[in-house]
Every structure is written in C-alpha cells, then in structure tokens.
C-alpha cells in the first residue's frame with residue numbers, strides 16, 4: 001500500500017518550483033516589517049485568509065500574492081535567506097533534488113544586477129547543500145541534496161512589474177511591445193549564460209513564464225536560440241492557460257526539453273489552426289511521449305487556477321499516465337498553492353489509484369530528466385543512488401520492489 005509515510009520517506013525531486021511562490025509565511029512577514037513593505041495582514045492566519053488561500057477565484061486572484069512576495073525579494077540578503085529556507089523545507093519532506101526557478105529581472109535593483117540576484121540565491125541553496133552533506137541521513141546512504149537554478153523569462157510584462165522592466169520600456173519607446181518582450185528575454189539569456197560560464201553559478205535551464213494566451217512563444221525565439229546555442233536546457237510553461245498549439249510552439253520554436261504543466265495537451269477543442277484537431281492532438285501527444293519530453297505536472301496549482309477542473313479526477317494526469325508520457329509531479333508554488341511534493345503524490349494516488357510502478361516512474365522521471373548541474377557521469381551516479389535508496393525505502397515500507405522499469 002502506498003501510505004503517506006512512504007510518500008514522505010521516498011527520495012523525491014521538485015523540478016518546477018517558483019522561488020517567489022515558495023516563501024515561508026513567517027519569513028515574508030518578518031522581511032516585510034524590516035523593509036517597510038505593506039501587507040494586508042501581519043499574521044499567518046490573516047494572510048492565509050486574505051492572500052495565500054486554499055482555493056482561488058481565478059488566475060489574477062492566484063497571482064495576487066506574488067506582489068507581496070516579490071515586494072520583499074529586493075536585496076541579496078532576503079534572496080539568500082528565502083533560498084536557504086526553501087532548500088530546508090524541501091529536505092524536510094524528502095525532496096533531495098530541487099530545480100528552483102524565478103525571473104531574475106524582477107529582483108534587479110540599483111546595485112543588484114542579474115548576476116547578483118543569481119549569486120544570492122546560489123549562496124542560500126549552497127549553504128543548505130553543505131549542511132546536508134554533513135548530516136546523519138547522508139552518512140546513512142540517503143542521496144545528498146543537489147540543486148540547479150532555472151532562469152525565467154517573461155512572456156509579457158508591464159512597467160509595474162519591476163523597475164528593470166519599467167526601464168526597459170522607457171528606453172525603447174517606439175518599439176512594438178512584443179519586440180521589447182523578446183529583447184528582455186534575450187538580455188536575460190545572455191546574462192545567465194555569462195553568470196554560469198564566468199562565475200560558475202549552476203544555472204541549468206531557461207524558462208518562459210507569465211500570461212500565455214495572447215503572448216506567443218514565437219516572440220522569444222532569439223532568447224531560446226541563444227540558450228540552445230550555449231547548451232542551456234529549456235523548459236517552457238505551456239498548455240497551462242492555452243491550448244495544444246502553445247505546447248507545439250514551445251517544442252518547435254523554443255526547443256523545449258521539458259514542458260511546464262502541459263495540462264491542455266489533449267484539449268482538441270482548444271486547437272484553432274489545424275483542420276483536424278483530434279489528429280493534431282494525437283500526433284502531438286505521441287511526439288511528446290516518444291521524445292520523452294517530461295511534463296512537470298502541478299495538480300494543486302492547476303486546480304486553483306482552472307475552474308473547469310472541479311475535482312482532481314478531472315485532471316489529465318490519468319490520461320498522461322495511460323499514454324505512457326514522461327510525467328513528474330511538482331509543487332509550482334509551495335506557499336501560494338499551499339502544497340508539498342508529498343501532498344501532490346498523495347492527491348495523484350487518491351484520484352487515479354496510482355500503482356507502485358506509476359509512482360516509481362513519476363518520482364524517478366524527475367531525477368532522470370533533470371537538468372542536473374554536473375557531468376553526465378555525476379548525474380548517472382546520483383540517479384543510481386536515488387534508485388537504490390528508493391527501492392530500499394519502498395521495501396522498508398512493505399511495498400514490493402518493482403521489477404519492471406519504464
């Protein structure tokens with residue numbers, strides 16, 4: 001039986017986790033007080049009632065809280081602390097591999113450039129890594145904490161997003177906005193490749209986030225071409241708020257190695273350009289399956305932003321598993337979605353009567369398709385250790401060791 005205790009004890013990854021959506025509530029309150037940032041409440045209960053709720057009216061309601069979290073993430077000290085605590089929270093529930101993503105340009109301020117933002121986050125995560133390396137659990141064979149950083153470009157922005165974006169729009173007044181979005185993305189790609197190659201910061205991936213409908217991936221091809229040419233891996237938020245064609249664009253125009261969400265992969269009714277939507281969706285999903293494009297599925301977050309999903313059973317995860325897609329479960333936002341990887345796995349188990357084979361595949365896909373920040377040989381050794389530990393923990397909890405792989 002797949003118990004909650006087993007889910008908690010298993011080694012897990014979280015490869016779709018936004019830093020600015022995953023703060024500790026107490027830390028947000030403390031930093032806001034120190035930095036004179038206005039919050040609608042200064043207690044855990046108050047903020048949970050007003051901002052960080054279990055359910056949301058719609059996407060804008062869901063996104064509301066990011067204004068507060070980003071409001072305190074404006075200096076290196078805050079970024080380092082939040083990153084350190086996130087790593088600790090991951091380890092506390094058995095997440096030993098984390099790929100954390102954020103839009104560095106949102107946090108740029110005078111005296112703090114993109115490299116400074118990335119360095120601060122890296123310092124926090126690395127401190128947690130070093131502490132974990134010396135822990136009893138690691139000495140007993142549990143895979144050690146490893147992490148990579150994913151830089152998110154924004155599909156669109158307004159001057160209100162952050163001073164960096166306001167400056168960008170101010171100095172390019174005659175430019176069509178979609179070209180300004182593309183330039184900002186390219187500027188980020190250049191900055192993060194430089195930070196990786198010159199400073200050794202483990203930036204492992206490039207992402208595209210933000211409003212999907214009306215803001216196509218094609219505006220950002222130059223940035224993703226640059227990432228591709230510099231061996232930076234790509235994951236793209238697609239098929240979250242827009243149909244299968246958005247996933248197609250992410251794969252073809254942006255060279256996506258993984259897809260963030262992909263919830264609408266099978267939504268033939270959302271196909272607009274192809275005369276045979278059913279065939280299009282079939283071919284697209286077969287391509288995704290065969291190329292082992294991993295879908296970073298975030299059930300709770302989807303339930304909170306997609307009113308058409310009334311219960312977890314309505315989520316396409318079941319169909320993704322039936323079609324043998326490479327799927328791994330992620331939190332999206334630990335604070336804003338009020339969840340953990342353990343809870344996401346428990347939701348999937350309850351709604352789709354997940355078998356021990358499905359569970360093992362979902363957990364291991366997160367590690368195997370990670371953008372691991374070391375050599376391929378290092379990655380293989382790490383994944384091997386994860387698999388051995390997974391099978392040991394499974395056996396300790398009375399779940400038979402799976403013979404059949406994926």
Ligand SMILES: [Zn+2]
Nearest residue numbers: 018237260332
């Ligand atoms: Zn996301």
